[in-house]
Amino acid sequence: MSPGKYNFIFFYLLTFLLFFSCHKKEKTYIETIALNDVQLPKVKPGDWRYSRDEQFQTFEDFQKLNKIRPESGKNTIYLQPIGAFSELQKKEIKLTKEYLSMYFQLETKVLPALPNSVFPKTARRIFKEGQEQILAGYVLDSILLKRKPKDAVAVMGITEKDLFPRPEWNYVFGQASYIDAVGVTSLYRFSNGDLSESNFNESLERLIKISSHEIGHMFGLSHCLNANCVMNGTNTLTETDFHFARACSLCQQKLNSSILYDHKKRLADLKHFFEKQHLNSELSRAEKDLNLLK
Incomplete structure (x- = not known):
């Protein structure tokens, strides 16, 4: 082989090596x-x-x-308000719907609100601070699961009543079922008192965090x-x-x-x-x- 061919091969290999050493993945x-x-x-x-x-x-x-995974005909997130909400709380729920649609990139809808009368006495208790609390598991199993729309990939309940998960616990911000893809959270503690314009964003940020957290659990996280x-x-x-x-x-x-x-x-x-x-x-x-x- 002539020296010229050796030089050509050497130059080609050098160029090849330089290209891939500089071209990072x-x-x-x-x-x-x-x-x-x-x-x-x-x-x-x-x-x-x-x-x-x-x-x-x-x-x-x-x-x-x-x-769970979104699939054709079953790819909508639903919010289910339960209780008597103020106008500011309704605004908070509407904004949470907007946020969740962006966070999960899935269509999100708000269902018509259910009254507090859907909670039986057996699912209620009066906490030591004087407020009424609702058993979170009852909301999941006996309210949300039974009313879950056919096209729902997940349903998130939102109540203005305080929640507790079991008798020995004081309260819970939210709870969800991986298997049934239903969850619930409460507005009760997010505003540290009555919701107002001055504490609206603080409460909203807490609500979007807990809601996306609980729905994240529904998706397996x-x-x-x-x-x-x-x-x-x-x-x-x-x-x-x-x-x-x-x-x-x-x-x-x-x-x-x-x-x-x-x-x-x-x-x-x-x-x-x-x-x-x-x-x-x-x-x-x-x-x-x-x-x-x-």
């Missing part, structure tokens, strides 16, 4: 936004994680679950131990407020594997919602994620 959406995940702080007494030994749910664990995330477990409103409305990269990966939405459209929709409602901390987080995609 493009990051996926999940890998990209993982840069904005915020590590969970060290657990302290009173935190949800302090008294619970929960297992880390990997993406592989999630994939093995027999979980366990409590998140990966990062600060809407799927973190919560014991108190302080803990709820500390957790982001943003799902971490791992929880987004899980959710998207079932719903198959467009990541960038979802982020843009959420950014618009946060901007419109002046939820500035969440707006900043959505903008940071979008900036990574540019």
Whole structure:
């Protein structure tokens, strides 16, 4: 072989190696936004994680679950208000419907409100602070499940009454069934008293967090131990407020594997919602994620 041919082969191989050494593999959406995940702080007494030994749910664990998925003719999220709501509370529920449609990228509807008379005496108790509480499990099994629309992928009840999960517990912010895809939350504690214009956004942010958290459970997501995330477990409103409305990269990966939405459209929709409602901390987080995609 002539020296010229050797030189040509050497030049070709060198060019080939240089091209692939400089051409890095493009990051996926999940890998990209993982840069904005915020590590969970060290657990302290009173935190949800302090008294619970929960297992880390990997993406592989999630994939093995027999979980609900949207399908043709069964792809709508429904909100079921139960109780007598003020005009501000009705506005809060309407905005939560808008938010959930953006968060899950699924059509979301509000059903006509049911009266408090649907709760029998056996599902009620008077708590030590004087307020009436409703047994959350009764709402799931005897109200929501029995009234679940045929095209519902998930149903989320919203009541103005306080909730309790079982006799030994003081209260619960929300509860959901993985199997039946029904859940419930209560507005009672979110406004720290009567809902007003001054505390509206605080209450709204708590409601969208708990609602998306409980519906996330319906889609098979366990409590998140990966990062600060809407799927973190919560014991108190302080803990709820500390957790982001943003799902971490791992929880987004899980959710998207079932719903198959467009990541960038979802982020843009959420950014618009946060901007419109002046939820500035969440707006900043959505903008940071979008900036990574540019």
